Amino acid sequence: MVPLAGLVDSAFLGHLVEIRHLAGVALATALFNYLYRPCNFLRMGTTGPTAQAEASGDSAAVILILLRNGLIAIALGTLILLLQSPLRQLGFTLLRADPSVMAAGQTYYSARIWDAPATLLNFVLIGWLLGRERSGQVLLLSALSNGANILLDYWLIVRWGWESFGAGVATAASQYLMLLVGLILIVSETPLAQWRSARHLFDWTALSATFRLNANIWVRSLVFISVYAFFTSLSASLGTVPLATNALLLQVMILAIYFIDGLAFATESLTGSLQGAGTLTQLKPLLKLSSGIGLALGLGFAILFALAPEPLFGLLTNHGEIIEQVERYVFWLLPILGFGSLAFVLDGYFLGLTAGEILRNSMILAAIVGFGPLAIASWQLGTNQLLWSAMAAFMTVRVAALASQVPKTLVAEAIPQPDQSPTPAAAEPTPDPQA
Template structure:
């Protein structure tokens, strides 16, 4: 459900007469990736910690985890709104774009930034529900968010011709609607149940230490991931408006596939945390093998579909002939990016469920410094988009290989013990 809204954003903007709106939104998305997904630990750590608490039968602790993260998310979201002007100035100063593209991107930013508190609290709600294996609730919230986003996009972009501003308003409004529905679901589930919580436990020093250490590692991991995609987009922008737009559309395909793979990764995350909480360590190996096979199948099928049928599929996203002609030269790179990426995304979920944040941090840093950066430098020096896609492919490959090695070593230690 989530990427459908993103794809329709691209489709609505990609069919406007002026392509700068799509390019500007692609650029502004880099800024929001930093602002939002740097705090992705709010969702990730909530899921793993909650699943383990449920596995141990500690219902009160699971509720406390949700409250701790929810309060933290609200404070961070309000801080982002307060600091929106300096954040915008710093973010766009670091990105390369023409004045027209930058102006369109800042218009999108100015509208979307007001959704920050709702977005971050929604991270926690989704994480908490996933930790409790209530994926049906997650589906409801996602459907509300995506459905509202698509409807508002169509009204604001197509009918009112608000372009990038309309896309920002639509996304922010849909986040607040999702928040209201999410809080309503939580209230309904808890209505009539005796939920006595010792407020002092919210600030328990040992629990807060676990949360802060885990969140620190996930934050570093996520910041490195976002930085990789930000550099990829920024180098694409330096190559010109057409390469930027073409790469943005190809990355929408990667994002689309990643969300499907994340469905498997989220299930892996919930089950891994549950199995660890219950002490059922023998189930973890089978979990990874099944989830890994399914993830690889999804990633490869997506790549093959877009490689085999570029005209009908990409033609739904833009009708600019120059962009379509350009991106066809690079569509084959989807195969290694999604092939290796599918394994990496699934293993991310596995280690998040085990709350092994340091493994995720180290793997990500190795992939960035050894896989992505050296080849990206060559791409920048050569001004070559193929080298840029090679750098992203190697980045995904190193993530998949290093996490697989960590899983194998952990499984081997379990067998020995």
């Protein structure tokens, strides 16, 4: 649902008379990715611990994980709102483009930035529901949010002519709708007695474990988004047409990745549940099944768009020069989504084990060794083909680094959990989100 709404955004903007609105929103989206996607540690750092606590029967820890990460989300969302002006100035200074494209991007930013608290809280709610294996409720929230986004896109962009500003308003409003419904679902089904565990909210041992896990995932996410931000910035340096071309290809990548992420979320939830229940022998068959399905999904998307680029990308834009350029680069989706699918499944596996250090280190290695050298060469030579090869190398190194750590986790005696702290020993132990 999330990438489909993004594709509809691109389709509405791509069919406007001026292509600058599509390019401007792509530029601003890179900035929002830089702001929000690193904060996805709020979801990633919630699902695994929640699944482990749920499987072990610790209902107090389940509630405390929600409350602790929710407080972090509110604090970060408020901080982003307070710093919105300097963040806009810094972001659009780094992400250079034509003045008309910059203006469209800043208009989108000014409308969407107000959804910061809702977006970050939604990360926590989704992570918590996934950890409890409530995927039906996640689907409901996603359908409501993204369905509303599509309807508002049509009304504000097509009917009212608000262009990039309308796209920003639609996204922000849909996030608040998702938050409202999510809170109603959680409060209505959680017994009042379980909320009494909130008195342990500021247990410093548990908080330090939460912050340690979240810090590692935050670094991992920051590096990941930095790669995409540099990719977009280098695309903009090549001109408006290459930027718009790469934006459409990235939308297809995101569509495929979200499908694969659904599989990764399930892997994360089930891995955490197996870890919490102590049934470690099921980890290997789970990982083999998830990896096989993920690879089929990734390659399936890549092959579909590589075989029929003109009719499929024609749904997103009616600018012939953009579609012609897309046909030159669409084959890069094969290695990117092939290796990327395995990397995202492995992300879910290690998140379920709360192995934040492994995720952090593998992402840093992939950015430095895989993406960096070819991206620099692309910038020096002004070649879009090299830029796409840098993205392919990034995914390849990433999956290799993660896969090299898998054998260590399949030792039956113990699963390495570098981000967990021991449960405090006491007559009435304080609930620990990592227990």
